[in-house]
Amino acid sequence: MELSEYKDLTARRAYLTAGTEAHRLMHRMAAQAQKITAKINRGAGSPARRRALFAKLIGRPVDEGFTLFPPFYTDFGKNISLGKRVFINAGCCFQDQGGIEIGDDCLIGHQVVLATLNHDPDPQKRGNMFPAPIRLGRRVWVGSHATILPGVTVGDNAIIAAGAVVTRDVPANAVAGGVPARILKTLPAARPVLEAHP
Secondary structure: OOHHHHHHHHHOOOOEOOOOHHHHHHHHHHHHHHHHHHHHHOOOOOHHHHHHHHHHHHOOOOOOOOEEOOOEEEOOOOOEEEOOOOEEOOOEEEEOOOOEEEOOOOEEOOOOEEEOEEEOOOHHHOOOEEEOOEEEOOOOEEOOOOEEOOOOEEOOOOEEOOOOEEOOOEOOOEEEEOOOOEEEEEOOOOOOOOOOOO
């Protein structure tokens, strides 16, 4: 199975059966991701070097405004997409087999977990999986030790409080916290940023 076929499957949230071509591809991608993240986590030198390794990890270009503080962990890598000026703090774990999309200007705190797979609850089928993407809008701030579960979309400007476990969508401009997370308050709508003209 080609990576593009796998991404098509997960974009449709197709059921993934253990032992199939899709499952074997997941293991191959995991081995590649482990090699690249090992280089990142050994101390990859300059921020530019970290950006280059992260681009290799996800298989697409990374914006020059991207910042990563290692260590960083992922068990797939090739199903992550980033906007501009994204910041990822130390110790984060991205389980991206189901797809992770992070919008412009997002801030991801220490040891955040983004998990895009659920296993089948039937014990006889426990190795099988349900993928579902996580999508973070623009200017989302995810606090330290938060966990975002499969299928969750977080709207623009939202804040996920430290330690939250997010099981359902969070609307734009909301602050969500707790276990399971609930909406704690709504922020004032962000004012548009006007670009200066010469």
